[in-house]
Amino acid sequence: MNYTQSLNEYLENLSSKSPTPGGGNVAAFCGVLASSLAIMVCNLTIGKKKYLEVESEINIVKNELEKFKNKFSELADKDNAAFDKVMDAFKLPKETEEEKDARVKKIDEATLGAAEVPAEVINTCKKILPFIRKVAEKGNQNSLSDAGVSVSLINTSAEGAFLNVLINCTSLSNQTIGNEYLKRIEIIFEGVKNTCSVISGLINNKLRS
Amino acid sequence: MNYTQSLNEYLENLSSKSPTPGGGNVAAFCGVLASSLAIMVCNLTIGKKKYLEVESEINIVKNELEKFKNKFSELADKDNAAFDKVMDAFKLPKETEEEKDARVKKIDEATLGAAEVPAEVINTCKKILPFIRKVAEKGNQNSLSDAGVSVSLINTSAEGAFLNVLINCTSLSNQTIGNEYLKRIEIIFEGVKNTCSVISGLINNKLRS
Numbered sequence: 001m002n003y004t005q006s007l008n009e010y011l012e013n014l015s016s017k018s019p020t021p022g023g024g025n026v027a028a029f030c031g032v033l034a035s036s037l038a039i040m041v042c043n044l045t046i047g048k049k050k051y052l053e054v055e056s057e058i059n060i061v062k063n064e065l066e067k068f069k070n071k072f073s074e075l076a077d078k079d080n081a082a083f084d085k086v087m088d089a090f091k092l093p094k095e096t097e098e099e100k101d102a103r104v105k106k107i108d109e110a111t112l113g114a115a116e117v118p119a120e121v122i123n124t125c126k127k128i129l130p131f132i133r134k135v136a137e138k139g140n141q142n143s144l145s146d147a148g149v150s151v152s153l154i155n156t157s158a159e160g161a162f163l164n165v166l167i168n169c170t171s172l173s174n175q176t177i178g179n180e181y182l183k184r185i186e187i188i189f190e191g192v193k194n195t196c197s198v199i200s201g202l203i204n205n206k207l208r209s
Numbered sequence: 210m211n212y213t214q215s216l217n218e219y220l221e222n223l224s225s226k227s228p229t230p231g232g233g234n235v236a237a238f239c240g241v242l243a244s245s246l247a248i249m250v251c252n253l254t255i256g257k258k259k260y261l262e263v264e265s266e267i268n269i270v271k272n273e274l275e276k277f278k279n280k281f282s283e284l285a286d287k288d289n290a291a292f293d294k295v296m297d298a299f300k301l302p303k304e305t306e307e308e309k310d311a312r313v314k315k316i317d318e319a320t321l322g323a324a325e326v327p328a329e330v331i332n333t334c335k336k337i338l339p340f341i342r343k344v345a346e347k348g349n350q351n352s353l354s355d356a357g358v359s360v361s362l363i364n365t366s367a368e369g370a371f372l373n374v375l376i377n378c379t380s381l382s383n384q385t386i387g388n389e390y391l392k393r394i395e396i397i398f399e400g401v402k403n404t405c406s407v408i409s410g411l412i413n414n415k416l417r418s
Contacts, residue, residue, distance in 0.1 A: 007219055008212040015245040015278075017252035023358030026242055030365070033235055036224040043226035069224075145376040149232030149369035156239070156365040159409075160358035166416050167354040200368075207375050 001025070001076045019087065024079040024114075027160030028121050031072030034153035035128065037146050038135045039065045045140040054138045061131050068128045072157070075124065079117045079164075085110040108173050112181070115168035118161035119185045125158040125192045133199050141206075148203040155196040162189045210234070210285045228296065233288040233323075236369030237330050240281030243362035244337065246355050247344050248274045254349040263347045270340050277337045281366070284333065288326045288373075294319040317382050321390070324377035327370035328394045334367040334401045342408050350415075357412040364405040371398045 001021070005013075014021050021029075042062035045051045051058070089106040093099045132154065136147035165185050172178035210230070214222075223230050230238075251271035254260045260267070298315040302308045341363065345356035374394050381387035 001216075003217040003220070004215050006213050006215055007210075010216055011212070011241065011245050011278075014242070015248035015252065017249070017255075019249075019253065019352075022249065022352070023246055023355035026246060026358055026362070029242075030239075030362075032220065033223070033238075036220045037232055037235060039224035040226070040228075040231065043224065044228065046226075069220075143228075143231070145372040146232035148372040149235055149365075152365040152368040152372075153235070153239075156358075156361040159361040163354040163357040163361075163412070163416070166413070170416060203372070204375070207372070207379060 001029075001073060001080065003073070020080040020083050021076075022083065023160055024083065024118050024121075024164040025076050027118060027157050027164065028072050028076035028079055030153045030157035030160065031121060031124060031128070032069055032076065034132070034150045034157060035065050035069035035072060037150040037153070038128075038132050039069065041135045041139045041143040041146050041150075044143050045135075045138075048140065051138075051140060057134070058139060061134050064131050065128070065135075068124065068131070071124050072121070075117060075121050079114075079121075082110070082114040082117045086114050104173055111168050111172055112177070115165045115181060115185075118164035118168075119181075119188075121161035122158050122165070122185060122189050122192060125154045125161070126188055126195070129154060129192070129195045129199065133202075136199060136203050144203055144207055148200060148207075151196050151199045151203065155193065155200075158189055158192040158196075162186070165189075210238075210282060210289070212282070229289040229292050230285075231292065232369055233292065233327050233330075233373040234285050236327060236366050236373065237281050237285035237288055239362045239366035239369065240330060240333060240337070241278055241285065243341070243359045243366060244274050244278035244281060246359040246362070247337075247341050248278065250344045250348045250352040250355050250359075253352050254344075254347075257349065260347075260349060266343070267348060270343050273340050274337070274344075277333065277340070280333050281330070284326060284330050288323075288330075291319070291323040291326045295323050313382055320377050320381055321386070324374045324390060324394075327373035327377075328390075328397075330370035331367050331374070331394060331398050331401060334363045334370070335397055335404070338363060338401070338404045338408065342411075345408060345412050353412055353416055357409060357416075360405050360408045360412065364402065364409075367398055367401040367405075371395070374398075 045058045089110040092103040094103050169178040169182040254267045298319040301312040378387040378391040
């Protein structure tokens, strides 16, 4: 993804009739936003007298969050590329039986590839959550709502990615492969949703107490 | 919000220790992303033979979505400005009793102002949902997952905004005003969450059928 483009350009591309960037890209981008917000909370913690005791721990967490930010950013790129491959496969010739078979095979391959990217987004959501939880628990408590927004963004990142796994798996010509893959990813997705809900609950309780 | 800045600059500002843009701004920005994605689905519907019957309806919806995109965008700006006012109030002198009283009053005023912006985000989420639902029901069904990501973004927009209403209301010196305001907004927020869950359910069922 081109991060030198302006917000305006990105939003224009998003709303245009070009199918990329689309929902899969935005799902990964939500992971970038979530990481950035959690990094902000780290930066609002580091160097503060009150949080001197946790400073080294928060520094380590911040370092990890930077890696997640890059990972989500890469996946946003990959999502565009994977979707473009599906579109290319659909454009293959389908005159002869041989061509038809080859086309279906290519579409299936590309579609499975387009499911793998959002599946990786969901896995990355799973992995980042313990770090955001640490930020919420030990980071600057004046920024607790920001940590909460970060958790909510991870939830949408995983939910948006799951919708893309779903639409790709159900459009595979081989439904057995599609269903098995979907089931496997759905378990991870449900885990992410539950963990998000637990951390959100903790943050809500703290804010209300 | 400056939409001519690059994605890189926005993300840098977001993760920096400057408290704005922060979670409140991102919550409103999720509304901008949700509107943009729903507009994309409209654009992928308009001009398609298969959707000729719904074209004029989708055109009207698209027009409304453009207005919501602008509204969320304004609110993202306003959130930064409202938060800056709170920070300014905290910097007021507090030497004499008079100064202390005046400062607390100014902080309370600014804090209530900072709760009103995310409350308006939640209201805007409530208003946009019927239009996104229409897009999901009548728009290009190949882009159903994109409509689903749009709904999920609205959920996070409202959730993120609610966290900001919550943190501001609970930090008011007058807890009666804070609690009443919070209760009123929470009812609207719960409605948004429920509607998102209903539309997401419809989309999921369609994708699985």
